[in-house]
Amino acid sequence: MDIVAQLESAFRAAIATALGPSHADADPAIRPSQNPAFGDFQANGALGLAKQVGEKPRDLAQRIAVAAATELGDLVEPLEVAGPGFINIRLRPPALARLLTAVDTPDLAVKPQPSAHAVVIDLCGVNVAKQMHVGHLRATIIGDALARVFERLGRTVHRENHLGDWGLPIAMVLHQLRAQRIDLDRLALEDLNRAYRDAQLTAKGDERGLEAARALGCGPHRVAELEAQHQGAAAFEEAARATLVKLQSGDPELVRDWQKLIDVTMREVFVAADVLNVRLRPEHSRGESFFRDRLAGVVDAFVRGGLGVEDQGAIVVRFPERERPLLIRKRDGGFLYATTDLAAVRYRVQELDGERVIYVVDARQRDHFQDVFDAAHLIGWDRLPDGTVAELLHVGFGTVLGKDRKPLKTRSGENFTLMALLDEAVGRGVHEVRQRAEDPESPTHGLTEGEIHRIGQAVGIAAVKYADLSTDLVRDYVFDLDRMIAFEGDTGPYLLYAHARICSIFARAGLDPAGFRSAELILEEPAERALALALLRYGAVVHDVARTLEPHRLCNYLRALCEHFSAFYQACPVLKADDPARRDSRLRLCDLTRRTLADGLDLLGISAPERM
C-alpha cells in the first residue's frame, strides 16, 4: 500500500476515534508538504472538521494527532500541530527506507487500474491529401502520451485516428487529379496537397467578388469575367459531386484511386509518427468513410426519438439550455461532421466498450464537442452495453504560435508542414550533440556518426515534445526551438542529461545496476531523503495524469525528480562514498531514479539515450 493511502487510512481511523463513527468517512486531506520545515506530509482535514463540529481547530487537530500516533506506530516521528490546525507528518528514516524498498520493483509500484472497460482516444486526425501541420503535432503527441499512461495502468486502449477520408473535399481532389490525368502511382503527398488547394480554389471561384462587382456597378466586362469564373466553379463542383456519387456507389476504379490517395497520405503520417516516437499504425486508422453507411441511421434515430426536428429544410437537434442547435442533416439531404461524430460516439461506446472516450482535438472545437456529447447523452448513446454511463471528454489544446504570436506560418505565409518542423528540430539536436562530441574531454567524444545522429534525433524530439507537453494544454504557446532545445533549464534535454549522467556512473565504474537492487537503503542526508520522497510519489502522479488528462503534471514531476537527483548527486558522493554500505545504497538510489525517469519519459513518448 502506498504511503498516502496508509496515512489516509490511519487518519480516517483517528478522526473516527476523536469525533465518533459518524465522521468515519471524512477526508483527512493528506498532502505532501510544500516546505520541508512542515514535514514530509501534512493532514489538513482537521480545519474543515472543526468548523462542522464547532470545536477550536487546534484542539481538534491535537486530539486527532494523538489518535493517529497510535495508529501509525513507528512509521513516523512524533506528530506536530502547527499553524491554524495543520498536522505535520515526518517519516522515520527506517520507515522511509522500507517504503522505498517496496517501490523498487520492476513496475515501480504503479498500481493497475481495475476496469473491464476500454479507454478510447481520438488522436492525430489527419486529412487525406493534406500535409500534416503543427496542429496535428499536438493532437498526435498528446493523444499518444495519454494512451501510454492508460496502457501503463493496464487498461485496454483504442487509439482512433479519425481520418478525414470522405466527402466532397476528397471527391474534389480525386476529380482534379483525374481531370489532369496525373499518374496516381507516382504521387507524393506534396502533389496531393497542391491538388487539394487547387481544387478548393477552383470550386470557390470568386463568389464574393462577383456579388461585390454587381453591387458596386462595375463595368459589364468585369462582371462577365467573374461570372465565367463562377460558372466554371459551379461546373467543377458538379463534376466533383458526380465523382462522389460514383465513389459512394462503389465504382471499382474510383475506389482504387481513392485508396491510393489514402496510402500516399498515410505513408508520410507513419514516417512522422516514427520520428516522433509515437505509436500510431495502420490498425489505428478508422476514418469518416468507416461511418458512411451509418449516417442515415443516426438522423433517423434522432428523428424517431423526437430529438431531431426539421428547421428550414435541415434536421437539427435542440438543447433545452442553449440557443445554438446542432445541425445533423443539410437541406439537400447531405450529412455533416456532427453526424459522423455522433456515429463515432455510438461506435466507440457501444462497440468498442469505451468507458472514457477522449477526444484530443484543438480547443476551438469545444462548442462542437459539447453539442455532440450532449446530443449523444440525450439519445442515450453514452451508455455501455452493461448500462454504465461513459465519460465523453474533449481534451482541447491551444494553438502553436510563431514568434509574431500569430498561428505558425512560414515566411511566405504557408502552413508550416510537420515534417519541415521535425527536420529542423532533429537537425538542431544533431548539431548540438555533434558540437559537444568534438571536445576531447566530452564523454561523447569518438562516437560514430550514426550514434550522434540517433542521439541528436532523441534530443531534438525530446525538446519539442517536452515543450509541448509541459504546460497546461489549453494554453497557446510560441514555437521557439532555441528555447526548447536549450540544454539548461526546464527542457527535455535537461531531463535527458540527468538520465545520461546516471547511466555514466555505472558505465564508468563498470558496474551492473541490477547488482544493487537488494542493497540496504540508508537515507540520512537531507538530499537523500528528498530524493526518496520524490521517488515514492511516482505511482500517484501517473494516476493523477490518468484522472485529470493533464500530461504536464508528469512533466513537472519528472523535472522535480531530476532536480532532487542533481542536488543529491552534488551533495552525496556515490562511487567515492565513505563506506561500502553507503555506496551500495546510493547506487541503488541512482538506479531507481534512472528507471523511474526512463519510465516516466516513456509515458511521454520520449526516449532517453545512455549518453548525449
Next chain:
RNA sequence: GCGACUGUAGCUCAACUGGAUAGAGCAUCGGCCUACGAAGCCGAGGGUUGCAGGUUCGAGUCCUGCCAGUCGCGCCA
C-alpha cells in the same frame, strides 16, 4: 450581440483542484570543478496573482460585475 478560453516576477510557465511565507526556468548579480558528466549545483534580488466587490477560519483557485487579448457561434470539416 451571445458564448467559451486566457490574464501570476522583466520574459516563458507552475501552484497537487480551498490550506501555512505564491514557486521554477530564462535573463541579472555572487559563489562552487585535484569527488563520479559544470548540459550541473548553492545563493541573492525581483509579486497589489488584470481591476472591483462577495463567500470562507483561510482565495491565484469558488461566486458576481467590469477591463484586455484570443477563439467560436445552421447547411465547410
